[in-house]
Amino acid sequence: MDLQLIDQFAKNIIFEAGRRIRTAFTYDLVVETKSNANDLVTNIDRETELFLIEKIKSFDSTHKIIGEEGMGEKVDSLEGVVWIIDPIDGTMNFVKQHRHFMISIGIFVDGIGKLGYIFDVMREDLFYAIEGVGAWYNDSPLRKLQPVKIEEAVIGINASWVAPNRHIHHEKVIELVRKVRGTRSYGSAAMEIAFVVSGKLDAYVSMRLSPWDIGGGTIIAKEVGAIATNLRGEGFDFFHQDTFIIANPSIHQELLEKYIVQYD
Amino acid sequence: MDLQLIDQFAKNIIFEAGRRIRTAFTYDLVVETKSNANDLVTNIDRETELFLIEKIKSFDSTHKIIGEEGMGEKVDSLEGVVWIIDPIDGTMNFVKQHRHFMISIGIFVDGIGKLGYIFDVMREDLFYAIEGVGAWYNDSPLRKLQPVKIEEAVIGINASWVAPNRHIHHEKVIELVRKVRGTRSYGSAAMEIAFVVSGKLDAYVSMRLSPWDIGGGTIIAKEVGAIATNLRGEGFDFFHQDTFIIANPSIHQELLEKYIVQYD
Known part of the structure; x- marks a missing residue:
C-alpha cells in the first residue's frame, strides 16, 4: 500500500472540496434540520460528502467510506482501507459564521489510523499526520506537546x-x-x-x-x-x-x- | 473636525500595527504577568501601544489617549477627542494560539463615539463604523441585525x-x-x-x-x-x-x- 500516494490524493481532494465550499457561499444555502434543531445540515454538507465519495471510489473502489451524511455504503468493520469523513464539522458555525468549520478525514488500514487530516476551509489551514512519520500544520512540523500544569x-x-x-x-x-x-x-x-x-x-x-x-x-x-x-x-x-x-x-x-x- | 481624515489615518496605523505584530512573531516573545497569572502582557502589547500613541500624537497632539497598557497620559474626561485603544485584546490567545486577538480602537469626540475599529490581526479582517454613516466588515457593509428568537x-x-x-x-x-x-x-x-x-x-x-x-x-x-x-x-x-x-x-x-x- 502506497501511503504517500494516498496522502497526496487525500490532500488534493480536501483542497478541491474546500474550494467548492468557498465558492458555494455565493449561492443560497438550504438549511434543513436533521434529528433536531441543533443538528443542522445543508445542501453543501451533502454535496461535499458525495464529491469526496465519488473521488475516493474512482481512486480505489475497494476503499470503504464512513461519512457523516451517510451517503456512502454500510460499513461495519475497519477491515481493509476505511475512510472516515466529515465534509463539514461545525455546521452551525458554517451556516451562521461562515468560518470555524472543518473538513475532517481519517484513513484507517485494518483498524490502524494511518493518515489524518483536519482542514480549516476558510483559513485554508491544514493539520495532518502520517502514522509513524509525523504531523504538520501546513508546511511546518508539529512538535511533540510540551508538559503543562x-x-x-x-x-x-x-x-x-x-x-x-x-x-x-x-x-x-x-x-x-x-x-x-x-x-x-x-x-x-x-x-x-x-x-x-x-x-x-x-x-x-x-x-x-x-x-x-x-x-x-x-x-x-x-x-x-x-x-x-x-x-x-x-x-x-x-x-x-x-x-x-x-x-x-x-x-x-x-x-x-x-x-x-x-x-x- | 474632519472625521473622514481621522478614519483614514486610524485605518493606516491599525494596518501598520498589525504588520508589526505579525512580524514580531518571528522574534521571541517575553511574557510577564500583570496583576495575576491570567492577565498576561507581552513586550509586543507595550510596543504596539507605544507605536499607536506616538502616531496619534504626531497626527494631532491635542488628541487624548486611554490605553490598556497605561503608556499614555492620565485622562479623566471624554472632553475633546479621545482615543480608547487596546493594542492586543486577547493576550492569552496571542501568546498561546497566535490567532484570535484584536486591535480595538474607539474614537470619541466630547463623549460621543464617532469611529470604531476591531481588527483581527492574523486574519487581517477589519470591522469598523463611522457614527451615523454605517458599519463595514472589510469592504462589505454590515447589515442591521435581523430579529432572532x-x-x-x-x-x-x-x-x-x-x-x-x-x-x-x-x-x-x-x-x-x-x-x-x-x-x-x-x-x-x-x-x-x-x-x-x-x-x-x-x-x-x-x-x-x-x-x-x-x-x-x-x-x-x-x-x-x-x-x-x-x-x-x-x-x-x-x-x-x-x-x-x-x-x-x-x-x-x-x-x-x-x-x-x-x-x-
Whole structure:
C-alpha cells in the first residue's frame, strides 16, 4: 500500500472540496434540520460528502467510506482501507459564521489510523499526520506537546458540561473551570482537536461525538503525543457515539481522575 | 473636525500595527504577568501601544489617549477627542494560539463615539463604523441585525459564569445554556463583540471589562442596531471596569430580565 500516494490524493481532494465550499457561499444555502434543531445540515454538507465519495471510489473502489451524511455504503468493520469523513464539522458555525468549520478525514488500514487530516476551509489551514512519520500544520512540523500544569492549561469545554447534566459530575467541572487558566468553546470538535494537537488548547472534552468528528484528529494526536480516549480512558468506539477527551499527556489522567468524571 | 481624515489615518496605523505584530512573531516573545497569572502582557502589547500613541500624537497632539497598557497620559474626561485603544485584546490567545486577538480602537469626540475599529490581526479582517454613516466588515457593509428568537440564538459566554459566581445568578445562566442553540467562548471580548455586530453571535456577556475592551465595539454596535449596556441596562462606565452585554436588539431585554441577572 502506497501511503504517500494516498496522502497526496487525500490532500488534493480536501483542497478541491474546500474550494467548492468557498465558492458555494455565493449561492443560497438550504438549511434543513436533521434529528433536531441543533443538528443542522445543508445542501453543501451533502454535496461535499458525495464529491469526496465519488473521488475516493474512482481512486480505489475497494476503499470503504464512513461519512457523516451517510451517503456512502454500510460499513461495519475497519477491515481493509476505511475512510472516515466529515465534509463539514461545525455546521452551525458554517451556516451562521461562515468560518470555524472543518473538513475532517481519517484513513484507517485494518483498524490502524494511518493518515489524518483536519482542514480549516476558510483559513485554508491544514493539520495532518502520517502514522509513524509525523504531523504538520501546513508546511511546518508539529512538535511533540510540551508538559503543562493544570493551572496553566486552556481547556476546550462547552458551557453545557458546567451545568448539571446526565453525563458527568458538573461540580467537578466547576472546580476545573476555576483551576485552569481559561476555557474556550468553538462549536467544532475537529477545530478544537486541531487546536490541542498544535498546542493552542491543552485539552478538549465532549460527551457525545461520532467517529467522523474525531477520525482524522486521533491520528494526528498520536504523532504529537496527545492522548485521545473516551471518558473511561479507553479507545473511542468507532461504530457508535461515544464520550471523548483529547489532552496534553501531562494532564490527561488528572483530568479523567479529578475533573471529568462520568456518572457510573 | 474632519472625521473622514481621522478614519483614514486610524485605518493606516491599525494596518501598520498589525504588520508589526505579525512580524514580531518571528522574534521571541517575553511574557510577564500583570496583576495575576491570567492577565498576561507581552513586550509586543507595550510596543504596539507605544507605536499607536506616538502616531496619534504626531497626527494631532491635542488628541487624548486611554490605553490598556497605561503608556499614555492620565485622562479623566471624554472632553475633546479621545482615543480608547487596546493594542492586543486577547493576550492569552496571542501568546498561546497566535490567532484570535484584536486591535480595538474607539474614537470619541466630547463623549460621543464617532469611529470604531476591531481588527483581527492574523486574519487581517477589519470591522469598523463611522457614527451615523454605517458599519463595514472589510469592504462589505454590515447589515442591521435581523430579529432572532432566544431558542435560535448562539451566545458568547464563558464557562466561568455558568459556575456559581459572585456576579450573576448562575442557575439562570444554566437555563439560558439549555435554552439557546449554542454557546461559544473565544477568549477575546473584542472578537466576540465583532461577531455580535456581524451576526456571527447573537449576544456576548462578561462580568468585568475595561473601556478599551469595548470602546471600538460599542460604536460599531450602534450602527447595526446591536444594544450594548452594562448588566443594569445602563451605558458602560468608561472610567472603571464594568459588567457588559452586547446583544441583538430582539433579545437584549429578555437576556437581562430572565437570564443574566446580577445579585443586588
